[in-house]
Amino acid sequence: MTRRPGWFLAGGLLVALLLAGVVSNVASASPDGLDATAREGCVTDVDGTITAGTCMARQEGEHQLKxxxxxxxxxxxxxxxxxxxxxxxxxxxxxxxxxxxxxxxxxxxxxxxxxxxxxx
Missing domain, CATH: 1.10.1220 (Arc Repressor Mutant)
Structure with a gap:
């Protein structure tokens, strides 16, 4: 007898939808590891805008899908x-x-x- 993975897939999809729809709103607004590394060596103001320094983040621009x-x-x-x-x-x-x-x-x-x- 083979089991159909329908209930397992439906449960996994439901959990993923709940996490994406609800929990994503309480995610941290702090920079992730890549952003933090790219800002190493920069001087920022209280708003987080880079004002001086030498870091990778000074080279960033708007992405094509903005x-x-x-x-x-x-x-x-x-x-x-x-x-x-x-x-x-x-x-x-x-x-x-x-x-x-x-x-x-x-x-x-x-x-x-x-x-x-x-x-x-």
Whole structure:
């Protein structure tokens, strides 16, 4: 008897959606490891703006997707920052799940042996 992983996948998806939609709003606003390392050697003011020093972060510029609908961990056009960030996280989880599920099905179908015709 083989078990279908439906309940396990549904539970995992539900947990991921809850984390992305709710817990993401309480994530730290402090710079992560990459940002902190890039700012080593910089002098910043109270707002965090780099004012002097020699560091990697002085070379940074705007990214090419800054005007996209999901730029800066939110959804453009939604004024409530908690709702915007939560929906952006939920959308990211759903897209990732859909792509991963599609790739899994594609690989799984290719790995199945071809059906052989019955002998007469």
């Amino acid at each position: 005007d996209s609908p999901l730029a800066d961990y939110g959804i453009k056009g939604i004024d409530n920052p908690y709702l915007s960030k939560g929906l952006s996280g939920v959308l990211g989880v759903l897209v990732t799940f859909a792509i991963g599920g599609g790739l899994f099905r594609l690989v799984r179908r290719r790995g199945q042996p071809a059906a052989t015709a019955p002998e007469s």
